[in-house]
Structures are given as C-alpha cells and as structure tokens.
Amino acid sequence: MNSAEIIEKLKQKGLRITPQRVAVFQAVYHLKNHPTADNIISNIKINHPYISVGTVYKVLDSLVESSLLKKVKTENGTMRYDPVLSKHHHLYCEETDRIEDYEDLELDKMIEEYFMDKKIENFKITDIKLQITGKFKTQ
Amino acid sequence: MNSAEIIEKLKQKGLRITPQRVAVFQAVYHLKNHPTADNIISNIKINHPYISVGTVYKVLDSLVESSLLKKVKTENGTMRYDPVLSKHHHLYCEETDRIEDYEDLELDKMIEEYFMDKKIENFKITDIKLQITGKFKTQ
DNA sequence: TGTTATATGAGAATGATTCTGTTTTAAGAA
DNA sequence: TTCTTAAAACAGAATCATTCTCATATAACA
Incomplete structure (x- = not known):
C-alpha cells in the first residue's frame, strides 16, 4: 500500500489529506498483527518524530469512523487496529x-x-x- | 444467592472466606447486566463503606481465577463481570x-x-x- | 489461643486514552 | 498564485480504569 493508494482511499471518504493521516494509515498496513496505538506511534516516530500522541488517536478514530479501519478490543482492554479488508x-x-x-x-x-x-x-x-x-x- | 451459598462456593474453590469476598461476589449476583468494577464498588460501599478499590479488583481477579466469575471486555475497553452459569x-x-x-x-x-x-x-x-x-x- | 500466610486498606503509580487551548495547514475561493 | 477559514495538529495536562506498594489486620489451622 503506497502513499498514492492511501491518499486515494482517504479522498474517497472525503477526509482531508494530511501527512499524519497518511502516515498512520500506512503504519497500520505495514505493521501486521493488529497493532496497538502505541505500536503505531512508535512506528511513525521513526520517520515523523514530532507527531503527537493525541493526533494519532484522533486520526485512528477518524479512520475507524470512515470504515477504513476497525477497532478490536483485546483481553486486557487495550485497543488494536485492523485494516478493513473483509468480514473476518x-x-x-x-x-x-x-x-x-x-x-x-x-x-x-x-x-x-x-x-x-x-x-x-x-x-x-x-x-x-x-x-x-x-x-x-x-x- | 445468600451468604451461606456464597461461602459454600468460595470454600469449594479453596478460597479464604472474607467479608470482602462475600460482598463482592454477592454484588455481582445482585447487580444484573454485567456490572463494571465501579458499579460493584458503589454497590458494596452502601453497606461496607471502607472497602478499598484495590481490594475489589483483587477479589474480582481471584474469583475469575477460580472460575466463579467471568471477565467480559466491552467495546470501550472497560471490563465487566459476569457470574459463571453456563456457556453463553x-x-x-x-x-x-x-x-x-x-x-x-x-x-x-x-x-x-x-x-x-x-x-x-x-x-x-x-x-x-x-x-x-x-x-x-x-x- | 497463638502463629502465620494471606488478605485488606489507603493512596500512590501506571498506562491508555481523551481533552484543552493554541498554532498550523489543507483545500477551495478569489 | 495568494487569501481565507474550517479542520487538523501540537504539547502537554487531565482523566479513568486498573495495578502496585507496603504497612496493618485477620482467617484458618495447629
């Protein structure tokens, strides 16, 4: 999933294209196995060191809201994020x-x-x- | 579910009988609809004002550990507790x-x-x- | 009735997430 | 291209559920 594809998906949902949204969405695709917000933040910070925690959470919420991601709750209560592919x-x-x-x-x-x-x-x-x-x- | 029955259940599982354990277990039975820890704490405090939050969590854990309760995670991440009756x-x-x-x-x-x-x-x-x-x- | 492992209490600590107030920016209009 | 403005991002404080710490109390068994 490259940036152009991600931008296309965001556009389809009427979301404003921001580097943070692209980065978060890409991170969820890149990190396999249903990353936590924290996993995503760490991953993004490698290339995007000044992104803020609140932003990542807000981006994740908006992606879930637009049905680009799903939120999965785990046994211990922390949330994980999952690209929407098909019913599973x-x-x-x-x-x-x-x-x-x-x-x-x-x-x-x-x-x-x-x-x-x-x-x-x-x-x-x-x-x-x-x-x-x-x-x-x-x- | 009266105290005697609760005490009996705790004994069967080899748990030490304490007023706190009895109160927590009874509260979960009494409060319908899968109470949260917070619901349970509020309920218990009516009759048992000095019970501490940590104790309630520890009692809940030990009851889950002994399979007397089940822990259910909810959409927003908070845990709820459920008396074990049968598979459901x-x-x-x-x-x-x-x-x-x-x-x-x-x-x-x-x-x-x-x-x-x-x-x-x-x-x-x-x-x-x-x-x-x-x-x-x-x- | 005494002993001791275990449980409890109070409150501090933690960790995930949300909120606040300010600053920045994407995107459409001029 | 530049301007405008609503939406987004930032930093960090706040919140909320839960866990931890450690001193004190107590259930259970001898």
Missing part, C-alpha cells in the same frame, strides 16, 4: 497475545442462515463476530 | 451499553460440529464465543 473473525492465542484474522465464508453463511430461521426475541442483529480462543500449534 | 454468548446493543447473555445450545452444537470437520490450520480451539451486535427493539 479473530483467533486469540491463550498463551501469547497473538491475534490472527480468520475468514470463513462457509461459516458465515451457516450462521446467517441459522439466524434467518431462529430469531432472538426483541433483538435485531447487525453483525456477528466469533472470538475463537485456543492455541497456535508450534510448527 | 453476548448480545451487545449498539445504542446503549446494555449487554445481555444469550444461551443457545443448538447453535453451540452446530458450531462445534462444524469445527469437528473443518479444522483451522495450526490452531487448537478451546472456546468459541459469539459477539452478537445489534439493537434491542423497544417493546
């Missing part, structure tokens, strides 16, 4: 703090069909996400 | 911060069977929880 669930490792995306269209379809039949009383579903906990096998 | 999922209201339990054995069975066949590469599942987001209908 998360695999949480019990031993490390690794989180992996898990896409499974067949599963999504099965669950969707299940809830077409079986309604939850007084509740209108907009989204279902699975938190799959377990352990990554050492390979 | 959560309904999150998009508009309010209401969280409801959702039990569905049929759904659990369907998902379990699904993952008996379809393995996730390099990952051993220990638990699957659904976060069902949506809106409670006004009745």
Whole structure:
C-alpha cells in the first residue's frame, strides 16, 4: 500500500489529506498483527518524530469512523487496529497475545442462515463476530 | 444467592472466606447486566463503606481465577463481570451499553460440529464465543 | 489461643486514552 | 498564485480504569 493508494482511499471518504493521516494509515498496513496505538506511534516516530500522541488517536478514530479501519478490543482492554479488508473473525492465542484474522465464508453463511430461521426475541442483529480462543500449534 | 451459598462456593474453590469476598461476589449476583468494577464498588460501599478499590479488583481477579466469575471486555475497553452459569454468548446493543447473555445450545452444537470437520490450520480451539451486535427493539 | 500466610486498606503509580487551548495547514475561493 | 477559514495538529495536562506498594489486620489451622 503506497502513499498514492492511501491518499486515494482517504479522498474517497472525503477526509482531508494530511501527512499524519497518511502516515498512520500506512503504519497500520505495514505493521501486521493488529497493532496497538502505541505500536503505531512508535512506528511513525521513526520517520515523523514530532507527531503527537493525541493526533494519532484522533486520526485512528477518524479512520475507524470512515470504515477504513476497525477497532478490536483485546483481553486486557487495550485497543488494536485492523485494516478493513473483509468480514473476518479473530483467533486469540491463550498463551501469547497473538491475534490472527480468520475468514470463513462457509461459516458465515451457516450462521446467517441459522439466524434467518431462529430469531432472538426483541433483538435485531447487525453483525456477528466469533472470538475463537485456543492455541497456535508450534510448527 | 445468600451468604451461606456464597461461602459454600468460595470454600469449594479453596478460597479464604472474607467479608470482602462475600460482598463482592454477592454484588455481582445482585447487580444484573454485567456490572463494571465501579458499579460493584458503589454497590458494596452502601453497606461496607471502607472497602478499598484495590481490594475489589483483587477479589474480582481471584474469583475469575477460580472460575466463579467471568471477565467480559466491552467495546470501550472497560471490563465487566459476569457470574459463571453456563456457556453463553453476548448480545451487545449498539445504542446503549446494555449487554445481555444469550444461551443457545443448538447453535453451540452446530458450531462445534462444524469445527469437528473443518479444522483451522495450526490452531487448537478451546472456546468459541459469539459477539452478537445489534439493537434491542423497544417493546 | 497463638502463629502465620494471606488478605485488606489507603493512596500512590501506571498506562491508555481523551481533552484543552493554541498554532498550523489543507483545500477551495478569489 | 495568494487569501481565507474550517479542520487538523501540537504539547502537554487531565482523566479513568486498573495495578502496585507496603504497612496493618485477620482467617484458618495447629
């Protein structure tokens, strides 16, 4: 994901193009495994030493607001950020703090069909996400 | 859930019986809808004005550790506590911060069977929880 | 009833995130 | 290109939930 592509995405969402927004968005793409705000700040500071913490949080919020990123909450309560690619669930490792995306269209379809039949009383579903906990096998 | 029952549960888990533990556990049962630590503290202080914040957190941790409570993380990052009754999922209201339990054995069975066949590469599942987001209908 | 490991209390410390007030800048208008 | 202005960024203070520290108190068992 190069700067031109990022700028294009920001424009599509009607966001003003600022070096900080480009840098934050690029950092989230560059850092794999759902970086925390802190990861992102450290990464950006390498090339952009004077960016301020508040700005990074505000940029992240605006990117989430524009559906360019998703905010993922972790077990210990800190937020992580995730580029929006497609619907996916998360695999949480019990031993490390690794989180992996898990896409499974067949599963999504099965669950969707299940809830077409079986309604939850007084509740209108907009989204279902699975938190799959377990352990990554050492390979 | 009266004190005697709570004491019994604590004993079963080999926890020392203290008034603070009893009060915290009782508060979680008494306060419906997955109280926060802060909700619990306020509730306890009515009858137990000198309990300290750190103690409540430590008691909550030990109850979670002993599987008497579960810790649930919310969208905004604060933790909520939930008496362990049986396997259940959560309904999150998009508009309010209401969280409801959702039990569905049929759904659990369907998902379990699904993952008996379809393995996730390099990952051993220990638990699957659904976060069902949506809106409670006004009745 | 005494002993001791464990729990509690008070408040300081931490860490993530948000807020405040001021300065800067992107982007459209002239 | 230059001007204008709303929006964005900056620095750092403030906030909020949670954890830590360490001195004191107490549950549980001998």
